[in-house]
Amino acid sequence: MSEKIFLCSICNINSGTCKEDCKFCSQSVRYKADIDRYKQKPIEDIQKEAVSARDNGALGFCLVTADKGLGDKTLEFVCKVAKAVQEVAPELRLIACNGTATLNQLLTLKAAGIKAYNHNLETSEAFYPKICTTHPWSERYETCQNVNAAGLVLITGGIFGLGESQKDRVSMLESLASLNPTSVPINFYHHNEALELKPNSLSVDEALALIKLTRKMLPNAERIMVAGGRELIFGERQDEIFAVGVNSIVIGNYLTTSGRAMNKDIEMLRALGLDVAKSVAG
Numbered sequence: 001m002s003e004k005i006f007l008c009s010i011c012n013i014n015s016g017t018c019k020e021d022c023k024f025c026s027q028s029v030r031y032k033a034d035i036d037r038y039k040q041k042p043i044e045d046i047q048k049e050a051v052s053a054r055d056n057g058a059l060g061f062c063l064v065t066a067d068k069g070l071g072d073k074t075l076e077f078v079c080k081v082a083k084a085v086q087e088v089a090p091e092l093r094l095i096a097c098n099g100t101a102t103l104n105q106l107l108t109l110k111a112a113g114i115k116a117y118n119h120n121l122e123t124s125e126a127f128y129p130k131i132c133t134t135h136p137w138s139e140r141y142e143t144c145q146n147v148n149a150a151g152l153v154l155i156t157g158g159i160f161g162l163g164e165s166q167k168d169r170v171s172m173l174e175s176l177a178s179l180n181p182t183s184v185p186i187n188f189y190h191h192n193e194a195l196e197l198k199p200n201s202l203s204v205d206e207a208l209a210l211i212k213l214t215r216k217m218l219p220n221a222e223r224i225m226v227a228g229g230r231e232l233i234f235g236e237r238q239d240e241i242f243a244v245g246v247n248s249i250v251i252g253n254y255l256t257t258s259g260r261a262m263n264k265d266i267e268m269l270r271a272l273g274l275d276v277a278k279s280v281a282g
């Protein structure tokens with residue numbers, strides 16, 4: 001595991017148009033959450049975000065689309081965006097997060113310059129039908145296997161605080177470990193009033209213990225990342241996540257919620273004496 005902190009920025013290049021029913025997701029059209037919804041973010045805006053992320057120390061730049069999986073049009077758009085970002089910020093390591101994907105689709109992304117693919121298992125196989133009825137957990141697992149087969153870097157993790165049991169959490173971490181991911185993004189459910197799930201009741205200490213457990217159960221992962229819900233769950237105690245095994249964070253805004261200013265995170269890392277990763281092997 002690297003000592004340096006890997007910073008990643010996420011860019012919602014298509015937002016809020018998904019027809020699936022994942023109960024934690026404000027991007028589903030079913031729940032009518034009050035969020036920005038658009039089919040394709042203008043390429044110039046994405047380029048500006050990429051340059052800003054790089055200038056603030058991000059190494060990873062993740063192109064996210066809100067849909068169950070990659071259709072032809074989405075695949076074409078992601079490839080176009082990947083090329084446009086490489087023109088203005090070639091130093092960024094491009095990640096795609098576009099839902100379920102076949103091996104051929106992943107190979108097309110790879111040829112367009114995508115280095116890593118993020119697809120989360122979200123929760124345990126047993127609990128998944130309680131939070132999503134429109135597609136099975138097995139499709140998620142298969143996509144992760146496709147990512148490995150395509151020779152892309154696999155980024156896969158999940159969400160804590162959906163109402164799952166501790167047994168479900170352990171089961172999800174076992175499934176993640178079986179995929180041998182390079183990076184494991186851990187999200188903490190961020191409640192939106194349009195969603196029927198109850199707000200996340202995890203305490204800071206419980207959340208820290210879950211990060212510790214993730215680190216313990218995935219000893220070969222290069223990076224344990226805290227992604228969505230960091231500010232919500234940890235508040236003033238965000239700096240404690242690094243002592244329990246986190247070596248990667250998302251800076252800037254999340255998909256449908258605001259993160260704190262990027263420079264605040266840089267200041268926090270500096271105060272902790274932690275260096276920002278400038279390059280990455282895996």
Ligand code: SF4
Pocket residue numbers: 018019020021022025026027028065066067068099
């Ligand atoms: S498939 Fe993805 S974008 Fe669609 S509702 Fe589920 S989590 Fe949200």
